[in-house]
Amino acid sequence: MLETAFKGSRIYWAWVLFLLVIIGIGFIFYLRQFIIGLGVTGMSRDVSWGFYISQFTFLVGIAASGVMVVLPYYLHNYKAFGKITILGEFLAIPAVIMCMLFIFVDLGQPLRVLNVILYPTLNSVMFYDMVVLGGYLFLNVLVGWSALSSERKGIAPPKWLKFFIILSIIWAPSIHTVTAFLYSGLPGKYFWMSALLAAQFLASAFASGPSLLILLALIVRKFTKFDPGQEAIQALGKIVTYFMLTSVFFLGLKLFTSFYSGIPAYSHSIIYLYAGLDDYNKLVPIMWISNILTVIALVLLVIPQLRKNELLLAIASVCVFFALWIDKGFGLIVGGFVPNSFKQITEYWPTLPEMSITLGVWAIGFLILTILYKIAVSIREEIGNVDVHH
Amino acid sequence: MYNGGKIIIGLLIFIGFSTFPFLFTMGKVVPIPELKLDTPEIQKMVDKRCVEPKEYMKTEHMVMLNTWRDAVVRDGARLYKARDGRTYDMSLQNTCMKCHSNKKNFCDQCHNYVAVKPYCWDCHIAPQEGT
Amino acid sequence: MGINRRDFLKIAGISTLASIGGAAGLTLIKSGAIEAAQYIDDPRALKAKRWGIAIDINKFKTPEDYKRVMNACHTIHNVPEINNPKEEIKWIWTESYEHSFSSQEYANPYIQDHLKKKPFLVLCNHCDNPPCVRVCPTKATYKRESDGIVMMDMHRCIGCRFCMAGCPYGARSFNWRDPRPFIKKLNPEFPTRMKGVVEKCTLCYEKLAIGLKPACVEASNGGMYFGDLSDPNSDIRKVLASHYSIRRKAELGTTPCVFYIIGGQ
Numbered sequence A: 001m002l003e004t005a006f007k008g009s010r011i012y013w014a015w016v017l018f019l020l021v022i023i024g025i026g027f028i029f030y031l032r033q034f035i036i037g038l039g040v041t042g043m044s045r046d047v048s049w050g051f052y053i054s055q056f057t058f059l060v061g062i063a064a065s066g067v068m069v070v071l072p073y074y075l076h077n078y079k080a081f082g083k084i085t086i087l088g089e090f091l092a093i094p095a096v097i098m099c100m101l102f103i104f105v106d107l108g109q110p111l112r113v114l115n116v117i118l119y120p121t122l123n124s125v126m127f128y129d130m131v132v133l134g135g136y137l138f139l140n141v142l143v144g145w146s147a148l149s150s151e152r153k154g155i156a157p158p159k160w161l162k163f164f165i166i167l168s169i170i171w172a173p174s175i176h177t178v179t180a181f182l183y184s185g186l187p188g189k190y191f192w193m194s195a196l197l198a199a200q201f202l203a204s205a206f207a208s209g210p211s212l213l214i215l216l217a218l219i220v221r222k223f224t225k226f227d228p229g230q231e232a233i234q235a236l237g238k239i240v241t242y243f244m245l246t247s248v249f250f251l252g253l254k255l256f257t258s259f260y261s262g263i264p265a266y267s268h269s270i271i272y273l274y275a276g277l278d279d280y281n282k283l284v285p286i287m288w289i290s291n292i293l294t295v296i297a298l299v300l301l302v303i304p305q306l307r308k309n310e311l312l313l314a315i316a317s318v319c320v321f322f323a324l325w326i327d328k329g330f331g332l333i334v335g336g337f338v339p340n341s342f343k344q345i346t347e348y349w350p351t352l353p354e355m356s357i358t359l360g361v362w363a364i365g366f367l368i369l370t371i372l373y374k375i376a377v378s379i380r381e382e383i384g385n386v387d388v389h390h
Numbered sequence B: 001m002y003n004g005g006k007i008i009i010g011l012l013i014f015i016g017f018s019t020f021p022f023l024f025t026m027g028k029v030v031p032i033p034e035l036k037l038d039t040p041e042i043q044k045m046v047d048k049r050c051v052e053p054k055e056y057m058k059t060e061h062m063v064m065l066n067t068w069r070d071a072v073v074r075d076g077a078r079l080y081k082a083r084d085g086r087t088y089d090m091s092l093q094n095t096c097m098k099c100h101s102n103k104k105n106f107c108d109q110c111h112n113y114v115a116v117k118p119y120c121w122d123c124h125i126a127p128q129e130g131t
Numbered sequence C: 001m002g003i004n005r006r007d008f009l010k011i012a013g014i015s016t017l018a019s020i021g022g023a024a025g026l027t028l029i030k031s032g033a034i035e036a037a038q039y040i041d042d043p044r045a046l047k048a049k050r051w052g053i054a055i056d057i058n059k060f061k062t063p064e065d066y067k068r069v070m071n072a073c074h075t076i077h078n079v080p081e082i083n084n085p086k087e088e089i090k091w092i093w094t095e096s097y098e099h100s101f102s103s104q105e106y107a108n109p110y111i112q113d114h115l116k117k118k119p120f121l122v123l124c125n126h127c128d129n130p131p132c133v134r135v136c137p138t139k140a141t142y143k144r145e146s147d148g149i150v151m152m153d154m155h156r157c158i159g160c161r162f163c164m165a166g167c168p169y170g171a172r173s174f175n176w177r178d179p180r181p182f183i184k185k186l187n188p189e190f191p192t193r194m195k196g197v198v199e200k201c202t203l204c205y206e207k208l209a210i211g212l213k214p215a216c217v218e219a220s221n222g223g224m225y226f227g228d229l230s231d232p233n234s235d236i237r238k239v240l241a242s243h244y245s246i247r248r249k250a251e252l253g254t255t256p257c258v259f260y261i262i263g264g265q
Ligand code: SF4
Pocket: C123, C124, C125, C126, C127, C130, C131, C132, C133, C150, C166, C167, C168, C169, C170, C171, C172, C200, C254
């Protein structure tokens, strides 16, 4: 099936080339980081995780959100998702790969990464995270690829696949839960130490992932003959709406506990992020951009007439995606480190090399996504875009 | 398996390629670079012996250093009792390099020859020596 | 214990397999015939079930008193002096009362002036229940079961910095770049670190092993007590039993083993 990725229009190749250039730039900066050390980033003794780990966290959510199309389709036989399911599964694959790459570029001694396997440490959440991410990648490759190749041959997918599909549905929430456990069990990190964190992660993931999927579906429909279906896109819109509301609701819960209790340590990070603490306020503008985007998105999503307009839905999806990206792919991690264990403040902002490497990893993800989507779309075009029953 | 045959052939080629350097040199006699043992510390020794016999040190020093490392850092043991009963402080920097203070003519000779680059010296301080 | 060359070769073979087989193989070498019986402890080594340090803050009077202690540690351990606070590396340093004991400070802003203004030495607490050890994915930081020291194996650390996020005391530093150029005078008997690994106080395990007390304790002129917390007759237990002392963030359940003696008899 891979061969279909090598036949494409001019736009396709231009896009691939563009991604390759971004990857190349990122790679050059990574070499620099590899030689000099993580000192090329904006991280510090106090804010010891930054952009990379934030992206990782955000992308685990994107990966997990594939379940939002897989589950209704396979478990509830929701036919409208028949065509879009493969897009969901194929979104999860590059998302997990990006997660792994972001962990890798964050390591101080990347060549020793295998130590995690050589000295398996069962008390470290990182170990489980590696296991669940690896498993999830495997499941999605297996399910997506087998389903698509049987479809191409015009036969029903093999029976055993059902087992792995169900497994992947159960597995999806686990990857984001375990990722939340990386943070929510650390003593003294009050911003993260909340039982709600995993739930918050899942809610925001199930909003940001499907919003990206809506955009991708619209792009696919515009550039190819493959139509994921208007009903599917609208259904995704509803999913985004409900989970965005849940996400905001959870944030409200957290704000209540943190502020009503009056315990200073629980509110410091929040104040730092949204208002600034003792003249330190580098993150305040972007956090407010996130808030404004959230409000716009909710207005567009909650009013059904607006949501039904595909252009407005697309705008709402962009807003949701970036609002949550800022919130989780930036504020969440940095906020946890401010103030530090001595109640002092060191601010963080990513450097140029750090941003280029980050972009490079995203470009790798998009390249894989492009290739996978190209394959899926070509095969759908080949078999005439018919609705196939699994 | 879809395309099963091709995958297996591909794997075979891969294995062939990746083991080529080993298979190629297998059974050949490789001249070993001459190592210098003329440091002041070694010259002072009446009985010129390393921690373990020369042959063992030649082939196994890296294994030994690895186990020393774990013993010292992880198990808190400090002294090594050699086969002939003498004891040594298990320390690359303070024991090995005290005698072999000529890292360039000793360690590096072989390591360069077999193209390995141990990262010991990123942390462990090499002895001072003139170039 | 005689081992001939053939046995050595066998072990070499096993170790080659081990690099493929991973952890299981490594334990094989460790318990393998050559090594196991051949490690012996230095008879001079100081031993305890649970080391602890008590810092008598009343004995630290001048800035010199602090400096002497910090320098003693940092010079023998080749701790680099990086003047950029973002990349700083410190094993033992000072912080104000407010910053070191944040929970106490909330409780009582009217505390005696001499406490409020006094610098406090801070270092790794060698916690009995250390979160840094709990989170490390490679056991690069681990607790020595024999004496409770929380150790760092810089050979194994992958630089994920999970431990830095896990330690609630800010005791850990990361090598954001090669530290060597920032070390003024190398101590040729102790290694440096390389870029990309985490480091912290290791309670001078290398000095304990040859029967010496930690460098900071030695340099403190009696301002710091060092001893076995599990032994009721040790100096440290006696001084703790007779003086009022506090620990940093004990409410987190990490059971820090560094004590600050605040009051007199
Ligand atoms: S003080 Fe920090 S680094 Fe030291 S043992 Fe406790 S948690 Fe670990």
